[in-house]
Amino acid sequence: MADAVLAVRNLCKSFGALKATENVSLDLKPGEIHALIGPNGAGKSTLIHQIAGTLAPDSGDIDFLGRPVGHLGVVERARMGLGRSFQVSSLAPEFSALRNVMLAVQSRQGSSFRFFRPVMGDASLIEPAMASLERVGLATRARVPAAELSHGERRQLEIAIALALGSQAFLLDEPMAGMGPEGSRSLTGFLDRLREEAPILLVEHDMDAVFALADRVSVLVYGRIIASGTVDQVRTDPEVRRAYLGDPA
Ligand SMILES: Nc1ncnc2c1ncn2[C@@H]1O[C@H](COP(=O)(O)OP(=O)(O)OP(=O)(O)O)[C@@H](O)[C@H]1O
Incomplete structure (x- = not known):
């Protein structure tokens, strides 16, 4: 095939x-x-x-x-x-949806020199992370902590993370x-x-x-x-x- x-x-x-x-x-x-x-x-x-x-x-x-x-x-x-999702949750519940995806973008970029830089102010992480949230329809919920999202929204967030990781x-x-x-x-x-x-x-x-x-x-x-x-x-x-x-x- x-x-x-x-x-x-x-x-x-x-x-x-x-x-x-x-x-x-x-x-x-x-x-x-x-x-x-x-x-x-x-x-x-x-x-x-x-x-x-x-x-x-x-x-x-x-x-x-x-x-x-x-x-x-x-x-x-x-x-x-090859993205596996939904059985092992990779979410940090206290972090916002945006921050969860930004961490995924950062890990994909794999640049250790960023280590000491604050994640939240980094525009090179915010843009691709927002793009992933938009792709799953969660952009308006970007600032909400993962723990406060509904069950279904958390599933969407996991997919946004998988997309940010290049699934x-x-x-x-x-x-x-x-x-x-x-x-x-x-x-x-x-x-x-x-x-x-x-x-x-x-x-x-x-x-x-x-x-x-x-x-x-x-x-x-x-x-x-x-x-x-x-x-x-x-x-x-x-x-x-x-x-x-x-x-x-
Ligand atoms: N690590 C393991 N050691 C021994 N047997 C196992 C192991 N993992 C799964 N099994 C057995 O293999 C078979 C298939 O299990 P599996 O969990 O893949 O089924 P499933 O179709 O996903 O079931 P469910 O729909 O209930 O989730 C079962 O008989 C299970 O007990």
Whole structure:
């Protein structure tokens, strides 16, 4: 798949006798949301960990932006623009939204000579940080401490940070977790726009969100992908209905 941003081929990972990832192949193309769904314990998080680099696969290949990344650590993959978000919160709650993003811009610039300079007065940090906040629709909330933002706004702030760090693809593990119906709806609208910034591999149990957002859906059961296709293809697949969605008949 020449134009895939992310390509996973024949990935395998066992924990003792348990095959948590069994020969999984999938890809992520520019501009798309590819949802990964499946019952509890299917191996979704284990797969995301292997792609992000926090867990080593037993075998298989991972290519990102056309380069093999399987041998790289999590920090190197993140530096290349593989952005994982929402499970390990990187926010400093007492700092404003702006300051949180400025710290990300500063770490991307990686210039240690800035160390003794006050972050808040530094125009070369403010401009790109405000631009990231604007991209996620949080510019008007720039001065609000992260702790005072709503749950959904904190998700947006995490994405602004990921964008400031140069993310070229997002690995989102259950972004809707802990959100009420209104929060879920507004985060769904946000993710719908975010795909234009970078494609998203989305692990999510909220089927309303998945069916509203996904260009493609892959269904993972006991570590294996049992179906992959459009929302309609997957929804009507008899094996998927049996194994996961529940057949009303
Ligand atoms: N470090 C580990 N050591 C041993 N077994 C593990 C480890 N991590 C995960 N597992 C097992 O691997 C399987 C897949 O777990 P995983 O958390 O990836 O599933 P999941 O699809 O993300 O589940 P959920 O939807 O509940 O988050 C489970 O049986 C789990 O108990």
